[in-house]
Amino acid sequence: MRAERASKPDLVERARALIPTHGRAILGITGPPGAGKSTLTAVLLAELGPEVGHLPMDGFHLADVQLDRLGLRDRKGAPETFDVDGYVSALSRLHSAPDSVLYVPGFERDLEQPIAAAIAIPPSARLVITEGNYLLLADAGWEHVRPLLAECWYVDLSDDVRRERLVRRHERFGKSPDAAGAWVDQVDEANARLVAAARDAADLVVRADGAAPRV
Template identity: 55%
Template sequence: MSLTFDALADRARALVADGRRAVLGIAGPPAAGKTTLAVELIAALAPAPPAGLMANTWVAHVPMDGYHLADVELERLGLRDRKGAPDTFDALGYAALLRRLHEDEDEDEDIYAPGFERVIEQPIAGAIPIQRAARLIVSEGNYLLLDTPKWRTVRPLLSEVWFADLDQRTRLDRLISRHIRFGKPEPVAIEWATGTDELNAATIAATRDRADLLVPADLLHRIGRPPA
């Protein structure tokens, strides 16, 4: 039987059945539909909490993208032309946020996480508030399953990790369109998507088998589309 969106929502809800905070990771290569899946999950889950939790405030969305290093730092490190690669993120800073989400779940009024503004392609500090009432945190990012010295600190802090397994052709089409939408001329968008982004996608694809669940392409195609 094929996986359904309702089954995904039920699985996510079950992560906080004991009332403790859980962090659900959604991994996958660029433009695989990670953010769309996260947003749709939260929209479906927010008004229907498990018993004892408050509607809407029990879920939160905290993307990993806020931990991009700023362009000025990438320039200093000589990594500007590799933006989006594993070493162009603050992996340990992201892990520290995840650790705090677990350790301070009943202490802090709010925890603030950085966001990422695609129009300027820069991280924005303190952009995402996480309220104390939040039990399920959904966090998507490229490298959640990467087994390198800095990134391997992340996986133990995620309750589950799902992998958005979109087909290559659709993903590349979406990625090129996204680059164009946010200001890159079409030739530059194609070069970046098939060059730097594709090298990163290969690194991410190699982590696929470490996921707890594969979200298949047929389901990812349906998520986020208006009903017929």
């Protein structure tokens, strides 16, 4: 069953109900670039405490040296610029080895590069939240993600607010205003349309305002 405009306490309790007694469950948070996936994830992690771990999809960005080799540097952030097989393998290992520490890469925004083994997910994390754009895609290897998730929530935000947020983000990390706007128009919005096409496959659609899920 899908619902919209769930309150913050409802979202926290819905996530808490996914924590299993044994083994692990994975909650996916998806949505287009700039929708607020990381904001919602941070809220859940803060409220749910040490039983919950975090495995961001962004850590599986291909490094720039690989993007240059593949001729994909100008499409950084598109589905083909991620190590989808490595991401699926990490998600699978959460289920197959729940009593082991899992080390996964993080993504350093200041460098715009993945950092190997930056995140450790301990056995005590019985629920792991993974957030990223492409959790509901149905091809190119991404189709193996959804079966590994207990639920997948889609964060929705008005396009105007989302685009404005993206431009500010790119400026904050070094792009000029013109370059930031061009990147949003030419790269981010193509990715956003791809993500939005899979919206109806989500278990829950969370309506967001400019900063957080609506309460």
